[in-house]
Amino acid sequence: MAAKMLLSFAICRLIVTVGLTLNPVELLRLGVDGRLSQDPSDVKRASGDFGGLSRAEPLAVFRPESAEDVTRLVRAAYESAHGFTVSARGHGHSINGQAQTANGVVIEMSSGKRAPPPWVSEKSRFVDAWGGELWIDVLKSTLEHGLAPKSWTDYLYLSVGGTLSNAGISGQAFNHGPQISNVYELDVVTGKGELLTCSEEQNPELFQAVLGGLGQFGIITRARIALEPAPQREVDALMGKLNFIPATVFTTDLPYVDFLDRVHKAELKLRSKGLWEVPHPWLNLFVPKSRIADFDRGVFKGILGNKTSGPILIYPMNKHKWDQRSSTVTPDEDEVFYLVALLRSALDNGGETHALKYLSDQNRKILRFCNDAKINIKQYLPHYTTQEEWMDHFGDKWALFTQRKIEFDPRRILATGQRIFKPSFSPNTASW
Ligand SMILES: Cc1cc2nc3c(=O)[nH]c(=O)nc-3n(C[C@H](O)[C@H](O)[C@H](O)COP(=O)(O)OP(=O)(O)OC[C@H]3O[C@@H](n4cnc5c(N)ncnc54)[C@H](O)[C@@H]3O)c2cc1C
Structure with a gap:
């Protein structure tokens, strides 16, 4: 009572x-x-x-x-x-x-x-997962059937709806495309409070809008994700296809789950040392292949002076594996582009080094350098604070993005934390 x-x-x-x-x-x-x-x-x-x-x-x-x-x-x-x-x-x-x-x-x-647990169809090779399901739990469910999703993120404690609202990438994306290229169907609650099923055939505009849509058009409550037979261990099968001098081989061979869940192990170590709950001014960029050498000269050798803390990821991806009808953006030029991810943590050095300010300033310098050198990078997991910057980010896709917003979230109530659109109602209650 x-x-x-x-x-x-x-x-x-x-x-x-x-x-x-x-x-x-x-x-x-x-x-x-x-x-x-x-x-x-x-x-x-x-x-x-x-x-x-x-x-x-x-x-x-x-x-x-x-x-x-x-x-x-x-x-x-x-x-x-x-x-x-x-x-x-x-x-x-x-x-x-x-x-x-x-x-x-x-x-x-x-x-x-009590949200619905993942449901696997062995015959049609897909899993239906709740939008808030973590990828680690999707994996555990599909492995019971000897199957696994085709495309991954490096870290599995992320939600299905969260990564599909961005793209969902890792070292496999060059082959299978991002996670948004490996989804058959979605259930989405639009900003008008309608629950709709969408796919390439059914409500296709909503389907494409939501994939990589930064949460702007609806809330994903279910995703039907493509599966393939799960490899037990990866390395021998892959090496078998390659020519190489045996003495030069250096490999780490892990069971498939341990490989996929590797970042979580690092997380547990960092947590135990109190190094996980610090600010993370991460910067993720897509750099066109034709400018990666300029980026190297200006950023790695220049701004970062060939030294930096924290992991750096660099891997190539193929544009044709990304569906250009979706809401994500990739660099305009070049078939191949690289992810460059600076995953740095702001660890203050006894209070003397203002690590957060230092790293944030470096990030700003990197973006300014790319702008001045006309390297047409795109931010992955983008962060901007003005609509002009968002227009620039989406480029030719901006008109379509706003048109979709008017159609699916006309009061602009969804995911205002992205700072793309202001809510339509009174500024007193506006959330940014
Ligand atoms: C340690 C770590 C490792 C990472 N590794 C990778 C990686 O390997 N590859 C990669 O691609 N990304 C990676 N990321 C980034 C990650 O994909 C994004 O931060 C993603 O947004 C996080 O998912 P989340 O579930 O925490 O979403 P949240 O941060 O909670 O939400 C992100 C956005 O999505 C919206 N959203 C959330 N759920 C839904 C839903 N169901 N429907 C519609 N919109 C929704 C939110 O409103 C918000 O705008 C990593 C992040 C961290 C911190």
């Missing part, structure tokens, strides 16, 4: 703050009872992310148990008199507040304990 009164109070506050037209009893009848929280520890968690560079406090946190729950909440936001924003949060592994929202509700997609 006391819990019910507390919840009613929380919802009343939400309604007063955002001017929702529904009264608390009606909202309770919508069936969100028990899933909406204003508990300070929930609100605190949803206010931050892995990057640790920005914070925004939501009014409440919502933990859905089904796609219908998500639909009810988004529809309430869409239909409310003054509006409130809604941001899906996967595992909160963004760098720059992309899953945060002030004056709105964060939907914690990855913490609903």
Whole structure:
């Protein structure tokens, strides 16, 4: 009883703050009872992310148990008199507040304990996964059937909806394309609170919009992901196809799961030393092949002086493996482009070195250098603060991106933490 009164109070506050037209009893009848929280520890968690560079406090946190729950909440936001924003949060592994929202509700997609578990079709080789499912749990389910997704991220404690809203890349992307090129079908709750199934055949515009769409067009509640037979160990099969001098071989051969889950092992080590929960001013760039040597001269040898802390990833990808109808952007020129990822942590050296400022300044210098040298890089997991920068980022795709926004999220209530569009309602309640 006391819990019910507390919840009613929380919802009343939400309604007063955002001017929702529904009264608390009606909202309770919508069936969100028990899933909406204003508990300070929930609100605190949803206010931050892995990057640790920005914070925004939501009014409440919502933990859905089904796609219908998500639909009810988004529809309430869409239909409310003054509006409130809604941001899906996967595992909160963004760098720059992309899953945060002030004056709105964060939907914690990855913490609903009773969301549907992954369902595998061995015959058709796909898995249906909840949008908040972590890739590690998708992998565990598919391995029970001897199958595994084709395309990966290097780190598996990321949500299906979170990576599909970006692209989802790793060393395999040159071969299979990014994760967004390996999805057959999605269930999506649009910014109008409609739950739609979409694929290349059904609602294709929504399908393409949502893939790499930075959460702007809808909330992914289910993804049908392509599978292949899971290799047991990788190395012998791969080496068999190559010519090489045997004495020069250096390999690390691991069971497939250990290979895929390798970054988590590093995470556990860093956590035990207290080195995980520090700011992470990461920078991820796509660099066209024809300019990678200029990038090397200007950035690695120039700005970074051939030395830097933290892991650096560099690998090539093929543009034809990326569906240009999706919302992602790749460099305009060249079939081949490289991911260059500077994954640095701001570890303060006894308070004397302002590591965060130093690394952030270096990132800015790198972007300025690319601009001045006319190296047409594209940011992966992009972060911009003005609409002009976003227009520049999307280039020819900007018109289509805005057209899709008008169609699927006309009140601009979704994923405002990306800072692409301002919500359509009163600036007093706008979330950025
Ligand atoms: C340690 C680490 C390793 C990483 N490794 C890789 C890698 O190898 N490859 C790679 O591609 N990326 C990698 N990333 C980046 C990662 O893909 C992105 O940060 C991604 O956004 C994180 O997923 P998340 O589930 O935490 O999403 P969040 O950070 O919670 O959300 C990201 C964005 O997606 C939106 N969103 C979340 N869920 C949904 C949904 N269900 N429907 C619609 N929109 C949604 C949010 O509103 C937000 O705008 C890594 C990040 C970290 C911290």
